[in-house]
Amino acid sequence: MDEFFARNRLSAYIDGELSDTEMAEVARAIEEQPELREAYLELKAAVDLLRQHGPVQAPAGFHSSVMRRVEGLSGGRSWFGRLLGPLGRYPVQGLGVAVVAAAVMLLVFRGPMLSDPGLDNIQLPPMSDADREAAVPGPTKGEGAERGQASDPEPAEEQQASAKEESGSASTAPSPSTTSKTGTAPATTSKSTGGSKSRLSEEGVVPIQELLRNQEGTYIPNWDKESAPTAVIETTTDAGKGIESGAGDLATSPFTYRLTPTEPDALRRLVALAEKLGGGAFTTAGEPHEPYILTVEKNYEKVVLQIPASRLESVEPYLRSMGGLVTVHADQDRLYRADAVNVTVEVQYQP
Protein backbone atom coordinates (compact mmCIF):
# COMPACT_ATOMS: atom_id res chain seq x y z
CA MET A 1 0.00 0.00 0.00
CA ASP A 2 1.19 3.50 -0.85
CA GLU A 3 2.62 5.27 2.20
CA PHE A 4 0.48 8.36 1.81
CA PHE A 5 -2.62 6.21 1.46
CA ALA A 6 -1.69 4.18 4.52
CA ARG A 7 -0.69 7.19 6.57
CA ASN A 8 -4.12 8.70 6.11
CA ARG A 9 -5.64 5.52 7.46
CA LEU A 10 -3.56 5.17 10.58
CA SER A 11 -6.13 6.75 12.83
CA ALA A 12 -8.94 4.58 11.53
CA TYR A 13 -6.58 1.60 11.76
CA ILE A 14 -6.05 2.25 15.46
CA ASP A 15 -9.81 2.32 15.93
CA GLY A 16 -10.39 -0.75 13.79
CA GLU A 17 -12.61 1.31 11.54
CA LEU A 18 -11.29 -0.05 8.25
CA SER A 19 -12.48 -2.95 6.19
CA ASP A 20 -10.72 -6.27 6.78
CA THR A 21 -8.78 -5.86 3.56
CA GLU A 22 -7.64 -2.35 4.43
CA MET A 23 -6.71 -3.39 7.96
CA ALA A 24 -4.46 -6.06 6.56
CA GLU A 25 -2.93 -3.72 4.00
CA VAL A 26 -2.19 -1.02 6.54
CA ALA A 27 -0.73 -3.58 8.97
CA ARG A 28 1.57 -4.84 6.25
CA ALA A 29 2.58 -1.31 5.27
CA ILE A 30 3.41 -0.51 8.90
CA GLU A 31 5.64 -3.55 9.07
CA GLU A 32 7.39 -2.79 5.82
CA GLN A 33 7.85 0.97 6.03
CA PRO A 34 9.89 2.31 8.98
CA GLU A 35 8.67 5.89 8.61
CA LEU A 36 5.10 4.76 8.60
CA ARG A 37 5.74 2.57 11.62
CA GLU A 38 7.21 5.54 13.43
CA ALA A 39 4.17 7.65 12.62
CA TYR A 40 1.88 4.86 13.75
CA LEU A 41 3.67 4.41 17.07
CA GLU A 42 3.59 8.10 17.72
CA LEU A 43 -0.12 8.29 16.99
CA LYS A 44 -0.81 5.20 19.06
CA ALA A 45 1.16 6.59 22.01
CA ALA A 46 -0.85 9.80 21.90
CA VAL A 47 -4.13 7.90 21.80
CA ASP A 48 -3.07 5.60 24.64
CA LEU A 49 -2.05 8.55 26.76
CA LEU A 50 -5.48 10.12 26.30
CA ARG A 51 -7.33 6.89 26.96
CA GLN A 52 -5.40 6.21 30.14
CA HIS A 53 -5.26 9.66 31.60
CA GLY A 54 -8.07 11.54 29.90
CA PRO A 55 -11.10 10.32 31.82
CA VAL A 56 -11.79 12.03 35.12
CA GLN A 57 -14.35 11.64 37.85
CA ALA A 58 -16.86 14.25 38.78
CA PRO A 59 -15.83 16.09 41.94
CA ALA A 60 -17.18 14.98 45.28
CA GLY A 61 -20.54 16.52 45.95
CA PHE A 62 -21.31 17.01 42.28
CA HIS A 63 -24.39 14.81 42.39
CA SER A 64 -25.83 16.49 45.45
CA SER A 65 -25.15 19.92 43.98
CA VAL A 66 -27.09 19.02 40.86
CA MET A 67 -29.95 17.57 42.86
CA ARG A 68 -30.10 20.66 45.05
CA ARG A 69 -30.36 22.86 41.99
CA VAL A 70 -32.98 20.61 40.53
CA GLU A 71 -35.01 20.59 43.72
CA GLY A 72 -35.07 24.36 43.44
CA LEU A 73 -37.08 23.94 40.28
CA SER A 74 -40.23 23.12 42.25
CA GLY A 75 -40.35 19.45 41.75
CA GLY A 76 -39.67 19.52 38.09
CA ARG A 77 -42.64 21.50 36.99
CA SER A 78 -42.01 24.15 34.40
CA TRP A 79 -42.31 27.81 35.27
CA PHE A 80 -45.54 27.85 33.34
CA GLY A 81 -46.88 25.00 35.39
CA ARG A 82 -45.87 26.73 38.59
CA LEU A 83 -47.49 29.94 37.41
CA LEU A 84 -50.72 28.16 36.70
CA GLY A 85 -50.48 26.06 39.84
CA PRO A 86 -52.74 28.29 41.96
CA LEU A 87 -55.44 28.06 39.34
CA GLY A 88 -56.10 24.50 40.32
CA ARG A 89 -56.41 25.17 44.01
CA TYR A 90 -58.07 28.58 43.92
CA PRO A 91 -59.96 28.83 40.66
CA VAL A 92 -61.50 32.26 41.13
CA GLN A 93 -58.49 33.98 42.67
CA GLY A 94 -56.20 32.22 40.26
CA LEU A 95 -58.23 33.33 37.29
CA GLY A 96 -58.10 36.89 38.56
CA VAL A 97 -54.34 36.69 38.92
CA ALA A 98 -54.03 35.25 35.44
CA VAL A 99 -56.17 38.01 33.91
CA VAL A 100 -54.21 40.75 35.65
CA ALA A 101 -50.94 39.09 34.67
CA ALA A 102 -52.08 38.82 31.07
CA ALA A 103 -53.06 42.49 31.03
CA VAL A 104 -49.69 43.50 32.44
CA MET A 105 -47.90 41.31 29.95
CA LEU A 106 -49.89 42.86 27.14
CA LEU A 107 -48.96 46.34 28.26
CA VAL A 108 -45.33 45.50 28.77
CA PHE A 109 -44.78 43.42 25.69
CA ARG A 110 -47.08 45.20 23.27
CA GLY A 111 -44.01 46.24 21.36
CA PRO A 112 -41.27 44.01 22.63
CA MET A 113 -38.39 45.71 20.94
CA LEU A 114 -39.69 49.13 21.66
CA SER A 115 -40.09 48.57 25.35
CA ASP A 116 -36.85 46.69 25.69
CA PRO A 117 -34.64 48.82 27.93
CA GLY A 118 -31.53 47.11 26.65
CA LEU A 119 -32.31 48.00 23.09
CA ASP A 120 -33.19 51.55 23.89
CA ASN A 121 -29.59 52.25 24.66
CA ILE A 122 -28.05 50.52 21.69
CA GLN A 123 -25.73 52.75 19.75
CA LEU A 124 -24.65 51.47 16.42
CA PRO A 125 -21.03 52.00 15.44
CA PRO A 126 -20.29 54.98 13.28
CA MET A 127 -19.01 54.58 9.75
CA SER A 128 -16.33 56.94 8.57
CA ASP A 129 -16.45 58.72 5.25
CA ALA A 130 -13.32 56.86 4.30
CA ASP A 131 -15.11 53.60 4.83
CA ARG A 132 -17.93 54.76 2.66
CA GLU A 133 -15.53 55.80 -0.04
CA ALA A 134 -13.83 52.45 0.13
CA ALA A 135 -17.06 50.56 0.00
CA VAL A 136 -18.65 51.97 -3.10
CA PRO A 137 -16.80 53.05 -6.23
CA GLY A 138 -17.81 56.18 -8.12
CA PRO A 139 -20.66 55.06 -10.38
CA THR A 140 -22.30 53.00 -7.67
CA LYS A 141 -22.09 55.88 -5.26
CA GLY A 142 -24.00 57.99 -7.68
CA GLU A 143 -26.69 55.40 -7.97
CA GLY A 144 -26.88 55.19 -4.22
CA ALA A 145 -27.27 58.91 -4.01
CA GLU A 146 -30.13 58.85 -6.43
CA ARG A 147 -31.87 56.30 -4.32
CA GLY A 148 -31.07 58.23 -1.18
CA GLN A 149 -29.16 55.40 0.39
CA ALA A 150 -26.64 55.69 3.16
CA SER A 151 -23.81 54.49 1.00
CA ASP A 152 -23.69 57.96 -0.40
CA PRO A 153 -20.92 59.90 1.28
CA GLU A 154 -21.74 63.50 1.89
CA PRO A 155 -20.42 66.28 4.07
CA ALA A 156 -21.88 66.63 7.52
CA GLU A 157 -23.41 69.99 6.62
CA GLU A 158 -25.31 68.43 3.76
CA GLN A 159 -26.43 65.65 6.00
CA GLN A 160 -27.81 68.12 8.45
CA ALA A 161 -29.41 70.18 5.75
CA SER A 162 -31.04 67.23 4.15
CA ALA A 163 -32.11 66.03 7.54
CA LYS A 164 -33.88 69.29 8.14
CA GLU A 165 -35.60 69.02 4.82
CA GLU A 166 -36.63 65.49 5.52
CA SER A 167 -37.62 65.90 9.12
CA GLY A 168 -41.02 66.99 8.01
CA SER A 169 -41.62 63.72 6.33
CA ALA A 170 -41.30 61.89 9.61
CA SER A 171 -44.86 62.68 10.36
CA THR A 172 -45.88 60.82 7.24
CA ALA A 173 -44.75 57.59 8.78
CA PRO A 174 -46.59 57.56 12.04
CA SER A 175 -45.93 54.87 14.51
CA PRO A 176 -47.63 54.48 17.86
CA SER A 177 -44.36 54.21 19.62
CA THR A 178 -42.51 56.94 17.81
CA THR A 179 -43.70 59.66 20.06
CA SER A 180 -43.13 57.67 23.18
CA LYS A 181 -39.53 57.05 22.25
CA THR A 182 -38.66 60.41 20.85
CA GLY A 183 -37.45 61.69 24.14
CA THR A 184 -34.81 59.04 24.45
CA ALA A 185 -32.86 60.15 21.41
CA PRO A 186 -33.60 63.76 20.69
CA ALA A 187 -30.44 64.33 18.70
CA THR A 188 -31.37 61.91 15.99
CA THR A 189 -35.08 61.44 15.94
CA SER A 190 -35.68 64.43 13.75
CA LYS A 191 -33.44 62.86 11.16
CA SER A 192 -34.55 59.36 11.51
CA THR A 193 -37.34 58.64 9.16
CA GLY A 194 -36.75 60.60 6.03
CA GLY A 195 -34.04 58.53 4.45
CA SER A 196 -30.60 57.22 4.87
CA LYS A 197 -28.95 60.51 4.12
CA SER A 198 -30.12 61.60 7.50
CA ARG A 199 -29.44 58.34 9.17
CA LEU A 200 -26.26 59.28 10.94
CA SER A 201 -26.26 61.84 13.68
CA GLU A 202 -23.52 64.40 13.93
CA GLU A 203 -21.44 61.84 15.77
CA GLY A 204 -22.24 59.31 13.12
CA VAL A 205 -24.18 57.24 15.64
CA VAL A 206 -27.67 55.91 15.18
CA PRO A 207 -29.66 54.76 18.17
CA ILE A 208 -31.19 51.42 17.50
CA GLN A 209 -34.63 52.44 18.61
CA GLU A 210 -34.67 54.88 15.73
CA LEU A 211 -34.63 51.96 13.40
CA LEU A 212 -36.75 49.65 15.44
CA ARG A 213 -39.59 51.99 16.01
CA ASN A 214 -40.09 52.11 12.31
CA GLN A 215 -40.69 48.42 12.17
CA GLU A 216 -44.28 48.75 13.20
CA GLY A 217 -46.67 48.70 10.34
CA THR A 218 -45.29 48.58 6.86
CA TYR A 219 -42.93 51.47 6.92
CA ILE A 220 -39.33 50.55 6.27
CA PRO A 221 -36.86 53.21 7.33
CA ASN A 222 -34.09 54.36 5.05
CA TRP A 223 -35.68 52.80 2.01
CA ASP A 224 -37.82 54.20 -0.66
CA LYS A 225 -40.82 51.99 -0.29
CA GLU A 226 -40.94 51.34 -3.99
CA SER A 227 -37.33 50.33 -4.28
CA ALA A 228 -37.14 48.25 -1.14
CA PRO A 229 -36.87 44.60 -2.01
CA THR A 230 -39.77 42.42 -1.12
CA ALA A 231 -39.08 40.16 1.80
CA VAL A 232 -40.00 36.60 1.01
CA ILE A 233 -40.52 34.55 4.10
CA GLU A 234 -39.91 30.86 3.80
CA THR A 235 -40.19 29.19 7.12
CA THR A 236 -39.12 25.66 7.47
CA THR A 237 -38.78 23.46 10.49
CA ASP A 238 -35.85 21.24 11.11
CA ALA A 239 -38.10 18.55 12.44
CA GLY A 240 -35.46 15.91 12.47
CA LYS A 241 -33.47 17.64 15.13
CA GLY A 242 -35.96 19.16 17.47
CA ILE A 243 -35.17 19.21 21.10
CA GLU A 244 -32.41 16.70 20.83
CA SER A 245 -30.35 19.26 19.02
CA GLY A 246 -30.49 21.80 21.77
CA ALA A 247 -29.13 25.12 20.65
CA GLY A 248 -25.79 26.68 20.22
CA ASP A 249 -24.35 24.47 17.56
CA LEU A 250 -22.87 26.78 14.99
CA ALA A 251 -23.27 24.24 12.26
CA THR A 252 -26.96 23.87 12.90
CA SER A 253 -28.26 27.30 13.74
CA PRO A 254 -31.97 27.13 14.30
CA PHE A 255 -32.41 30.39 12.42
CA THR A 256 -30.90 31.37 9.11
CA TYR A 257 -31.58 34.60 7.30
CA ARG A 258 -30.40 35.98 3.99
CA LEU A 259 -29.86 39.69 4.29
CA THR A 260 -29.22 42.11 1.44
CA PRO A 261 -28.13 45.33 3.11
CA THR A 262 -27.56 48.49 1.18
CA GLU A 263 -25.09 49.87 3.62
CA PRO A 264 -21.47 48.79 3.61
CA ASP A 265 -21.12 48.79 7.38
CA ALA A 266 -23.76 46.10 7.77
CA LEU A 267 -21.32 43.71 9.41
CA ARG A 268 -20.46 46.19 12.11
CA ARG A 269 -24.12 46.74 12.73
CA LEU A 270 -24.69 43.04 13.12
CA VAL A 271 -21.85 42.71 15.59
CA ALA A 272 -23.10 45.71 17.53
CA LEU A 273 -26.60 44.29 17.58
CA ALA A 274 -25.45 40.93 18.90
CA GLU A 275 -23.30 42.47 21.59
CA LYS A 276 -25.91 44.92 22.70
CA LEU A 277 -28.37 42.10 23.06
CA GLY A 278 -25.92 40.39 25.36
CA GLY A 279 -24.59 37.94 22.81
CA GLY A 280 -21.83 37.93 20.26
CA ALA A 281 -21.07 37.62 16.58
CA PHE A 282 -18.94 34.82 15.26
CA THR A 283 -17.70 33.32 12.08
CA THR A 284 -19.05 29.95 11.09
CA ALA A 285 -15.79 28.53 12.36
CA GLY A 286 -16.65 29.82 15.80
CA GLU A 287 -14.15 32.64 15.88
CA PRO A 288 -15.24 36.10 16.98
CA HIS A 289 -16.34 37.96 13.91
CA GLU A 290 -14.19 40.88 12.92
CA PRO A 291 -16.44 43.17 10.93
CA TYR A 292 -15.17 44.92 7.86
CA ILE A 293 -16.61 47.31 5.36
CA LEU A 294 -18.39 45.52 2.55
CA THR A 295 -17.50 46.46 -0.96
CA VAL A 296 -18.79 45.66 -4.40
CA GLU A 297 -16.01 43.13 -4.78
CA LYS A 298 -16.16 41.68 -1.29
CA ASN A 299 -19.87 41.65 -0.86
CA TYR A 300 -20.68 38.36 0.85
CA GLU A 301 -20.21 37.22 4.41
CA LYS A 302 -21.82 34.75 6.73
CA VAL A 303 -22.15 35.77 10.34
CA VAL A 304 -23.42 33.73 13.26
CA LEU A 305 -25.10 35.86 15.88
CA GLN A 306 -25.36 34.24 19.26
CA ILE A 307 -28.31 35.79 20.95
CA PRO A 308 -29.85 35.15 24.37
CA ALA A 309 -33.09 33.32 23.67
CA SER A 310 -35.07 35.93 25.56
CA ARG A 311 -33.87 38.66 23.17
CA LEU A 312 -34.25 36.73 19.97
CA GLU A 313 -37.44 38.38 18.90
CA SER A 314 -35.60 41.68 18.54
CA VAL A 315 -33.31 40.33 15.87
CA GLU A 316 -35.57 39.84 12.87
CA PRO A 317 -37.15 43.30 12.96
CA TYR A 318 -33.73 44.83 13.16
CA LEU A 319 -32.45 42.78 10.26
CA ARG A 320 -35.43 43.93 8.24
CA SER A 321 -34.47 47.50 8.94
CA MET A 322 -31.10 46.85 7.32
CA GLY A 323 -32.38 45.68 3.96
CA GLY A 324 -34.11 42.88 2.16
CA LEU A 325 -34.52 39.84 4.33
CA VAL A 326 -35.33 36.27 3.50
CA THR A 327 -35.90 33.74 6.20
CA VAL A 328 -34.14 30.69 4.92
CA HIS A 329 -34.69 28.59 7.97
CA ALA A 330 -36.50 29.13 11.24
CA ASP A 331 -36.88 26.38 13.76
CA GLN A 332 -39.25 27.84 16.28
CA ASP A 333 -39.30 24.49 17.99
CA ARG A 334 -35.84 25.12 19.33
CA LEU A 335 -36.39 28.70 20.30
CA TYR A 336 -36.89 28.48 24.01
CA ARG A 337 -34.89 25.41 24.76
CA ALA A 338 -31.55 26.95 25.40
CA ASP A 339 -30.18 30.06 27.00
CA ALA A 340 -28.61 31.22 23.78
CA VAL A 341 -29.66 30.73 20.18
CA ASN A 342 -27.51 30.99 17.10
CA VAL A 343 -28.81 33.01 14.21
CA THR A 344 -26.95 32.65 10.96
CA VAL A 345 -27.09 35.70 8.71
CA GLU A 346 -25.90 35.43 5.14
CA VAL A 347 -25.05 38.96 4.16
CA GLN A 348 -25.13 39.87 0.47
CA TYR A 349 -24.23 43.51 0.11
CA GLN A 350 -26.25 45.26 -2.60
CA PRO A 351 -25.27 48.91 -2.86
Next chain:
Amino acid sequence: MLALLLAVLTQLSDTELVARFKGGDEHAFSHIVRRYQDRVFGMCLRWLGERAMAEEVAQDVFVALYRSLARFRGESSLSTWIYRVAVNHCKNKRLYSRRRRRDRHEPLEGKPRDDGPARELPAGGRGTAEGVERSEAQVLVHQALEAISEEHRQVIVLRDIQDLDYHEIAKILDLPRGTVKSRLHRARTELARVLRNRIGKEDVKL
Protein backbone atom coordinates in the same frame (compact mmCIF):
# COMPACT_ATOMS: atom_id res chain seq x y z
CA MET B 1 -35.91 0.27 51.11
CA LEU B 2 -33.95 3.08 49.48
CA ALA B 3 -31.08 0.71 48.85
CA LEU B 4 -33.44 -1.67 47.15
CA LEU B 5 -34.82 1.12 45.01
CA LEU B 6 -31.31 2.20 44.01
CA ALA B 7 -30.43 -1.38 43.17
CA VAL B 8 -33.48 -1.60 40.96
CA LEU B 9 -32.66 1.69 39.25
CA THR B 10 -29.11 0.58 38.59
CA GLN B 11 -30.45 -2.29 36.55
CA LEU B 12 -32.71 -0.13 34.44
CA SER B 13 -31.81 0.99 30.95
CA ASP B 14 -31.71 4.65 30.00
CA THR B 15 -35.05 4.31 28.25
CA GLU B 16 -36.64 2.82 31.33
CA LEU B 17 -35.18 5.53 33.54
CA VAL B 18 -36.58 8.22 31.27
CA ALA B 19 -39.97 6.53 31.30
CA ARG B 20 -39.94 6.39 35.09
CA PHE B 21 -38.95 10.05 35.28
CA LYS B 22 -41.78 10.98 32.97
CA GLY B 23 -44.03 9.01 35.25
CA GLY B 24 -43.02 11.24 38.15
CA ASP B 25 -40.18 9.22 39.69
CA GLU B 26 -37.59 11.78 40.76
CA HIS B 27 -35.19 9.04 41.83
CA ALA B 28 -34.88 8.08 38.20
CA PHE B 29 -33.38 11.44 37.37
CA SER B 30 -31.03 11.18 40.32
CA HIS B 31 -29.82 7.94 38.90
CA ILE B 32 -29.36 9.40 35.44
CA VAL B 33 -27.12 12.03 37.02
CA ARG B 34 -25.09 9.35 38.77
CA ARG B 35 -24.79 7.37 35.58
CA TYR B 36 -23.58 10.25 33.45
CA GLN B 37 -21.91 12.69 35.82
CA ASP B 38 -18.36 11.46 35.28
CA ARG B 39 -18.75 11.44 31.53
CA VAL B 40 -20.36 14.86 31.34
CA PHE B 41 -17.97 16.45 33.80
CA GLY B 42 -15.00 14.78 32.13
CA MET B 43 -16.02 16.02 28.73
CA CYS B 44 -16.56 19.55 30.00
CA LEU B 45 -13.23 19.55 31.81
CA ARG B 46 -11.27 18.31 28.83
CA TRP B 47 -13.08 20.68 26.53
CA LEU B 48 -13.02 23.80 28.66
CA GLY B 49 -9.83 23.14 30.56
CA GLU B 50 -10.88 24.81 33.78
CA ARG B 51 -12.19 22.72 36.61
CA ALA B 52 -14.53 25.25 38.18
CA MET B 53 -15.96 26.21 34.82
CA ALA B 54 -16.36 22.59 33.85
CA GLU B 55 -18.24 21.81 37.04
CA GLU B 56 -20.55 24.75 36.53
CA VAL B 57 -21.24 23.83 32.93
CA ALA B 58 -21.73 20.16 33.76
CA GLN B 59 -24.27 21.10 36.40
CA ASP B 60 -26.00 23.35 33.89
CA VAL B 61 -26.18 20.43 31.51
CA PHE B 62 -28.05 18.31 34.04
CA VAL B 63 -30.34 21.16 35.01
CA ALA B 64 -31.15 21.68 31.34
CA LEU B 65 -31.70 17.98 31.06
CA TYR B 66 -34.07 18.00 33.98
CA ARG B 67 -36.08 20.83 32.50
CA SER B 68 -36.50 19.17 29.15
CA LEU B 69 -36.35 15.47 29.86
CA ALA B 70 -40.13 15.25 29.96
CA ARG B 71 -40.14 16.30 26.30
CA PHE B 72 -37.42 13.92 25.27
CA ARG B 73 -38.87 11.95 22.40
CA GLY B 74 -36.31 9.24 22.28
CA GLU B 75 -35.40 9.79 18.64
CA SER B 76 -31.80 9.41 19.65
CA SER B 77 -30.37 7.59 22.61
CA LEU B 78 -30.32 9.37 25.95
CA SER B 79 -26.55 9.19 25.88
CA THR B 80 -26.35 10.96 22.53
CA TRP B 81 -28.81 13.56 23.64
CA ILE B 82 -26.93 14.29 26.86
CA TYR B 83 -23.70 14.63 24.93
CA ARG B 84 -25.34 16.96 22.45
CA VAL B 85 -26.61 19.16 25.24
CA ALA B 86 -23.18 19.06 26.86
CA VAL B 87 -21.42 19.88 23.60
CA ASN B 88 -23.67 22.85 23.02
CA HIS B 89 -23.18 24.11 26.55
CA CYS B 90 -19.42 23.79 26.18
CA LYS B 91 -19.45 25.57 22.85
CA ASN B 92 -21.54 28.38 24.23
CA LYS B 93 -19.33 28.71 27.26
CA ARG B 94 -16.23 28.74 25.14
CA LEU B 95 -17.61 31.38 22.82
CA TYR B 96 -18.79 33.46 25.74
CA SER B 97 -15.39 33.25 27.42
CA ARG B 98 -13.65 34.13 24.20
CA ARG B 99 -15.83 37.16 23.74
CA ARG B 100 -15.17 38.29 27.27
CA ARG B 101 -11.46 37.96 26.74
CA ARG B 102 -11.71 39.89 23.53
CA ASP B 103 -13.67 42.62 25.28
CA ARG B 104 -10.92 42.84 27.84
CA HIS B 105 -8.40 43.10 24.99
CA GLU B 106 -6.62 40.01 26.18
CA PRO B 107 -4.88 37.88 23.57
CA LEU B 108 -6.83 34.74 22.77
CA GLU B 109 -3.90 32.56 21.93
CA GLY B 110 -0.52 32.08 23.40
CA LYS B 111 -1.49 33.18 26.85
CA PRO B 112 -1.63 30.66 29.64
CA ARG B 113 -4.91 30.41 31.44
CA ASP B 114 -5.28 32.11 34.78
CA ASP B 115 -5.76 28.84 36.54
CA GLY B 116 -3.49 26.58 34.62
CA PRO B 117 -3.30 22.85 34.49
CA ALA B 118 -1.77 22.51 37.94
CA ARG B 119 -5.22 22.78 39.47
CA GLU B 120 -6.09 19.55 37.77
CA LEU B 121 -3.87 17.55 40.05
CA PRO B 122 -5.98 14.71 41.38
CA ALA B 123 -6.40 15.38 45.05
CA GLY B 124 -6.32 11.76 46.03
CA GLY B 125 -3.02 11.08 44.36
CA ARG B 126 -0.96 13.81 45.88
CA GLY B 127 2.00 12.81 47.93
CA THR B 128 2.53 9.41 46.36
CA ALA B 129 4.82 8.44 43.54
CA GLU B 130 1.93 7.00 41.61
CA GLY B 131 -0.07 10.11 42.24
CA VAL B 132 2.69 12.38 41.01
CA GLU B 133 3.14 10.28 37.88
CA ARG B 134 -0.56 10.30 37.26
CA SER B 135 -0.67 14.02 37.84
CA GLU B 136 2.08 14.64 35.34
CA ALA B 137 0.32 12.57 32.73
CA GLN B 138 -2.94 14.39 33.35
CA VAL B 139 -1.22 17.74 33.14
CA LEU B 140 0.34 16.64 29.88
CA VAL B 141 -3.04 15.60 28.54
CA HIS B 142 -4.48 18.90 29.58
CA GLN B 143 -1.70 20.92 27.99
CA ALA B 144 -1.82 18.95 24.79
CA LEU B 145 -5.57 19.39 24.46
CA GLU B 146 -5.24 23.08 25.15
CA ALA B 147 -2.71 23.40 22.37
CA ILE B 148 -4.82 21.95 19.58
CA SER B 149 -7.70 23.60 17.80
CA GLU B 150 -11.14 23.43 19.31
CA GLU B 151 -12.51 21.56 16.33
CA HIS B 152 -9.90 18.88 16.81
CA ARG B 153 -10.31 18.84 20.56
CA GLN B 154 -14.01 18.08 20.15
CA VAL B 155 -13.51 14.87 18.26
CA ILE B 156 -10.58 13.73 20.36
CA VAL B 157 -12.45 14.24 23.60
CA LEU B 158 -15.46 12.36 22.30
CA ARG B 159 -13.49 9.52 20.78
CA ASP B 160 -10.42 8.96 22.91
CA ILE B 161 -11.62 10.15 26.28
CA GLN B 162 -15.34 9.45 26.13
CA ASP B 163 -14.78 6.34 24.04
CA LEU B 164 -17.69 7.00 21.71
CA ASP B 165 -17.84 5.34 18.33
CA TYR B 166 -17.72 7.25 15.05
CA HIS B 167 -21.42 6.93 14.48
CA GLU B 168 -22.33 8.43 17.82
CA ILE B 169 -19.80 11.25 17.43
CA ALA B 170 -21.27 12.02 14.03
CA LYS B 171 -24.71 12.32 15.56
CA ILE B 172 -23.53 14.43 18.47
CA LEU B 173 -21.57 16.87 16.33
CA ASP B 174 -24.06 16.71 13.48
CA LEU B 175 -21.37 15.77 11.01
CA PRO B 176 -21.12 13.08 8.37
CA ARG B 177 -19.34 9.99 9.59
CA GLY B 178 -16.61 10.43 7.00
CA THR B 179 -15.91 13.92 8.29
CA VAL B 180 -15.56 12.58 11.80
CA LYS B 181 -13.10 10.01 10.53
CA SER B 182 -10.91 12.45 8.65
CA ARG B 183 -11.12 15.11 11.33
CA LEU B 184 -10.13 12.62 13.96
CA HIS B 185 -7.11 11.64 11.93
CA ARG B 186 -6.00 15.24 11.58
CA ALA B 187 -6.71 15.89 15.24
CA ARG B 188 -4.63 12.98 16.43
CA THR B 189 -1.83 13.91 14.11
CA GLU B 190 -1.87 17.42 15.50
CA LEU B 191 -1.99 16.10 19.05
CA ALA B 192 0.94 13.77 18.44
CA ARG B 193 2.92 16.66 17.03
CA VAL B 194 2.15 18.77 20.08
CA LEU B 195 3.17 15.97 22.41
CA ARG B 196 6.35 15.40 20.44
CA ASN B 197 7.29 19.06 20.73
CA ARG B 198 6.33 19.23 24.38
CA ILE B 199 8.03 16.25 25.88
CA GLY B 200 10.33 14.94 23.22
CA LYS B 201 9.82 12.24 20.71
CA GLU B 202 11.37 9.46 22.76
CA ASP B 203 9.27 10.15 25.80
CA VAL B 204 6.03 9.94 23.88
CA LYS B 205 6.81 6.45 22.77
CA LEU B 206 6.08 4.96 26.16
